[in-house]
Amino acid sequence: MTTVIKHGTIVTADLTYKADVKIDGGRIVEIGPDLSGDTVLDATGCYVMPGGIDPHVHLEMPFMGTYSADDFESGTRAALAGGTTMVVDFCLPDPGQSLLDALKRWDNKATRANCDYSFHMAVTWWGEQVFDEMKTVVQDKGINTFKHFMAYKGALMVNDDEMFASFSRCAELGALPLVHAENGDVVAAMQQKLMDAGNNGPEAHAYSRPASVEGEATNRAIIIADMAGAPLYVVHTSCEQAHEAIRRARSNGMRVYGEPLIQHLTLDESEYFDKDWDHSARRVMSPPFRSKTHQDSLWAGLASGSLQVVATDHCAFTTDQKRTGVGDFRKIPNGTGGLEDRMPMLWTQGVATGRITMNEFVAVTSTNIAKILNVYPRKGAILVGADADIVVWDPSKEKTIAASTQQSAIDYNVFEGKQVKGLPRYTLTRGKVAIDDGAVKTEEGHGQFVSREPHPAVSKALSTWKEVTAPRRVERSGIPASGV
Ligand SMILES: NC(=O)NCCC(=O)O
Numbered sequence: 001m002t003t004v005i006k007h008g009t010i011v012t013a014d015l016t017y018k019a020d021v022k023i024d025g026g027r028i029v030e031i032g033p034d035l036s037g038d039t040v041l042d043a044t045g046c047y048v049m050p051g052g053i054d055p056h057v058h059l060e061m062p063f064m065g066t067y068s069a070d071d072f073e074s075g076t077r078a079a080l081a082g083g084t085t086m087v088v089d090f091c092l093p094d095p096g097q098s099l100l101d102a103l104k105r106w107d108n109k110a111t112r113a114n115c116d117y118s119f120h121m122a123v124t125w126w127g128e129q130v131f132d133e134m135k136t137v138v139q140d141k142g143i144n145t146f147k148h149f150m151a152y153k154g155a156l157m158v159n160d161d162e163m164f165a166s167f168s169r170c171a172e173l174g175a176l177p178l179v180h181a182e183n184g185d186v187v188a189a190m191q192q193k194l195m196d197a198g199n200n201g202p203e204a205h206a207y208s209r210p211a212s213v214e215g216e217a218t219n220r221a222i223i224i225a226d227m228a229g230a231p232l233y234v235v236h237t238s239c240e241q242a243h244e245a246i247r248r249a250r251s252n253g254m255r256v257y258g259e260p261l262i263q264h265l266t267l268d269e270s271e272y273f274d275k276d277w278d279h280s281a282r283r284v285m286s287p288p289f290r291s292k293t294h295q296d297s298l299w300a301g302l303a304s305g306s307l308q309v310v311a312t313d314h315c316a317f318t319t320d321q322k323r324t325g326v327g328d329f330r331k332i333p334n335g336t337g338g339l340e341d342r343m344p345m346l347w348t349q350g351v352a353t354g355r356i357t358m359n360e361f362v363a364v365t366s367t368n369i370a371k372i373l374n375v376y377p378r379k380g381a382i383l384v385g386a387d388a389d390i391v392v393w394d395p396s397k398e399k400t401i402a403a404s405t406q407q408s409a410i411d412y413n414v415f416e417g418k419q420v421k422g423l424p425r426y427t428l429t430r431g432k433v434a435i436d437d438g439a440v441k442t443e444e445g446h447g448q449f450v451s452r453e454p455h456p457a458v459s460k461a462l463s464t465w466k467e468v469t470a471p472r473r474v475e476r477s478g479i480p481a482s483g484v
């Protein structure tokens with residue numbers, strides 16, 4: 001059975017043109033005028049784009065004494081409803097746990113996925129076993145990215161020596177290191193100071209993680225990556241200081257990527273000063289929302305190319321879960337949702353306002369990350385041979401975002417009340433119509449793991465400054481006796 005998407009305008013990261021798209025066996029088999037097939041999807045007035053890829057989600061994540069509320073079923077259903085057809089979650093080994101054992105747990109959870117998915121592996125501790133297993137993860141398990149948390153002291157955080165060792169191993173294996181860049185030591189100290197002074201509400205979360213904490217860590221991670229001869233991907237870049245470090249590195253010839261979140265682009269710090277505790281706590285995430293100045297910096301980065309990817313860090317907790325932190329903001333589970341809203345919000349506040357073009361929209365929601373993850377052009381492309389992960393985007397379709405109509409399992413939405421114009425008419429996951437003009441037709445278990453080969457460019461990365469790549473031993477004629 002073939003499907004044809006007819007009368008639409010194809011929009012890719014670099015082209016806009018009118019053509020029909022024919023799908024067979026889950027793949028695009030033909031692109032051209034006047035195609036016919038068994039099923040016809042009418043794309044009149046719509047843009048036919050590669051489905052979104054969200055490279056930063058935490059589904060059923062064990063975190064801060066609980067689990068994030070969206071699992072692979074509700075999370076990927078939300079993704080498809082918003083035009084996203086692939087997600088990448090983070091496999092998090094417990095301290096001392098084998099990476100391969102942790103991966104089994106994540107494989108199990110993901111069997112319920114409605115769309116394709118992949119994993120990043122987190123390096124949460126360091127030792128010979130991690131060093132050895134990283135090779136198996138890359139060569140046998142199809143994972144070419146390793147995440148490092150510079151925050152969450154006493155839990156997920158790794159130190160500089162561990163990061164340097166892991167980044168160096170990534171460089172050997174052709175893998176890409178990722179960092180959550182916040183100075184965890186400073187955050188912990190500031191949290192304690194705020195608590196001691198009686199600041200225990202959600203606003204203290206923002207005070208404890210100022211932009212400098214992120215800027216310093218971003219810069220440190222970049223320099224460590226450069227010394228290790230590895231490229232670097234900085235997740236949830238939220239402020240000018242971090243963006244500035246990325247811009248500088250890129251202009252010095254380093255392969256460094258930055259990923260703003262849709263939340264940081266569109267919501268600001270005033271959310272933490274709401275009189276309603278629940279309202280503010282529901283928006284607690286790390287890094288926190290920032291000022292308009294930081295938002296302008298992120299938008300400029302997307303337009304100029306110094307930031308490459310828009311993600312969500314979807315990590316949704318219910319109001320009840322957030323209330324664990326009443327009286328101590330440090331216990332509010334960190335994380336917000338966004339999977340269903342990323343594409344409509346970015347279109348409405350980015351394309352419709354003229355901040356980014358339609359082609360840039362495709363680049364930052366899909367194609368750029370497909371290339372970074374080394375799954376392009378199987379994903380992130382409208383090309384013959386590519387997976388038919390497609391969104392038929394109706395720029396005239398509108399809605400008001402509301403928790404009451406969302407797919408996510410939680411009881412609120414951080415974008416509640418926002419008006420969006422630009423929504424999927426159809427979302428196709430490997431040719432299957434999962435969203436059909438508002439009707440949800442997802443199929444639990446349809447999603448498949450996307451294996452990712454090591455990236456040749458990554459294994460060839462060298463230190464920009466070449467200082468540490470070739471140590472030269474000095475031959476001396478005489479060595480003095482050691483001192484007392
Ligand atoms: N971002 C956040 O607050 N929660 C999810 C875990 C992480 O990515 O830091």
Ligand SMILES: [Zn+2]
Pocket residue numbers: 056058235313
């Ligand atoms: Zn995250």
